[in-house]
Amino acid sequence: MRVLHIVTGLASGGAERQLLLTVRNLPAHQHCEVVALTNPGTVAAALRAEGVTVHDLAMRGNRDLGALPRLVRLIRAGGFDLVHTHLYRAGLYGRLAARLAGVRAVVATEHSLHPGVIEGRPVTAGVKGLYLAAERLGRSTVAVSRQVERTLHDWGVPPGRVELIPNGIDAARYSWPPARRAGIRDRVRAELGLPQDGWVIGAVGRLVPGKRFDVLLDALRELDGPAGTRPWLVVIGDGPERAALERRAERLGVRARLVLTGERDDVPELLTALDVLAAPSTEETFGLGVLEGLAAGLPVRYSACPALEELPADAAPGARRVPSDARSYAAALSDLYGWRGGGPAAQPPAVARYDIARAAACLGALYDRLVPARR
Template sequence: MLKLEKLKVGVICYPSLGGSGVVATELGKMMADRGHEMHYITSERPFRFLDAHPNIQFHEVKIDGYAVFKYPPYDIALANRIAHVIETEKLDLLHVHYAVPHAVSAALGKDMANSTIGVITTLHGTDVTILGHDPALRNTVRYGIHKSTITTTVSESLRQETLELIEPEKDLLTIYNFIDENKYRPVDAGKLKSELGIERHEKVIIHISNFRAVKRVPDIIESFRLVAKKANAKLLLVGDGPEKMAMEELVHDLGLQDNVIFTGKRDDLPELLAISNVMFLLSEKEAFGLVLLEAMACGVPSVATAIGGIPEVIEDSVNGFLVPLGDTALAAEKALQLLQDDKLYATFKENGFATVSDKFHSSTIVTQYEKLYYEVAGSQ
């Protein structure tokens, strides 16, 4: 019976910033703390592996260029590496983050190794909400799901969208995202506020993202512009991405350059949240919204769009505010409410702490995954 044994788990994920990379690496570290061997099969070391862990190993996927290929075949290289690690490490199961290309590569690698190993695929959003709308890729996503032993989604909203859009022949299981509560908690930010050029009395609104169009950063800036008319405030735009330069131009065109601070990518998110009063997340697509949970754990209420999985994290008028997509005037109004009503703010803050603890605590979510790992490993 595998239930009392420690497992060897192969993990395939994107090693970069983003919700999927955060969850994949945090889950791996917590599983490793429970004694399981976690084998990461990626193109580079995942960004959250700052410290060595005796139960975590990294297996690099090397992508060689060949004249016969116009583009280096990452999915084939990944499949080869997966097959090799299955065989050499005697893995008990694979946990794959994203159906395309990872679940497809896992299926190929499994066949190459002539293995019956179980595969868990976790859908994080874009493999369904974006790729799933492309008829050429929809079948590929469906194939990845069908080749998986079990497929999970990070929210019930994503589960429903996947069932409707992809129409898989098997059901999906929702297991929510989580955060490391040891990192995301109220902390002392030291002199960070003054270092960023923010006066002691100024309120701070924060937005953290990868600056893609789907994040609707112009809506963030417009909402802040309306807030700044009635409150002495600064806007922190944390992150980087394809829209950043255009956003800098927009801020300049609106004459907000003295009130908006572009910080670039930062590792000190708990400290940045510690100097912030309100989080804005006004995306048009969001399978879960991990930054909302991070903000909540640090005592920062959010104003967010009522789309995707966000309403499963934010309970409107209880631990934050939900607004319709594109309603920048209402977003500004709700932010001002929080900035000007200390009693309401304190209530939202405490309710946020309770949400993190009661609904999304890491120990609960990791235990759900661990149980699933045993089920999948034991079924093969």
């Protein structure tokens, strides 16, 4: 079976990294290629390094209608059996292009949908109308959490057209023997300019307003202490809010203790440098960063994580929910300040529940149902 994944871009965000893991773990008989409508970033490089063909459509913007015939030609030339789209723009153009190219098996994964927000943007009547029109061109929409599934149903997408397949993480990538982990931790801290014996708060995600990393900067100021013992903050990711976060850190007097790593494809290694992971976003549809922190053995303080809300409380004993404001995070982090806990904790049951192998197997089974084997 030949599968084409179409994604809006391939910078290192949650949906993009999820696509990388999915392609890596799908059944062997499902051969994948990937199209980025725009911005082929570090995830494109990682896919190519693994031998996956990545096409750059070089789309110039949402209204670059010339991208549609280019995409139709690419689908026809590739002889694809199934097209799978990811993110809003790719869902609009990709589903239409697939149908024009004669592909009937069309799937979309909805990575970031809330009742009034899609991918961090308000849902207007026009946005919702376009979304529902495009949805009817496909065969199935994959919801990455029950929260997304409920929103799709509320929007009027029939239950029979929605498939619940939660996101997954490569749990083994976050776990090392103690000596190797210590070596990675020392190397990463040296690279980032962190004190080897410092206490480091970390966060993972695109630098966009919805992630609310400004809350952590405000909390960092409240956690100020004697010189040499002050906590640091490392934010793993990049995005349009970088300059604003740097300016805020300067105003608060904490810029010297803030590290913005930029876009990286070695998140498991970077997490070894942290002592706690904080996630103040209130607009998560899954909570991938929270799961990554738990897989790395870190205590986690978070404000929204639908993935955990669907599980019993004892599935993630190292995670605590915190209101998304500076005072609450300062108090929650202060309780952990200086805590080392004798090394990383064991991966909790929640991590095994969301292992990528399970998610990829479910998705592969969906592909097989939509594209029966040729006799």
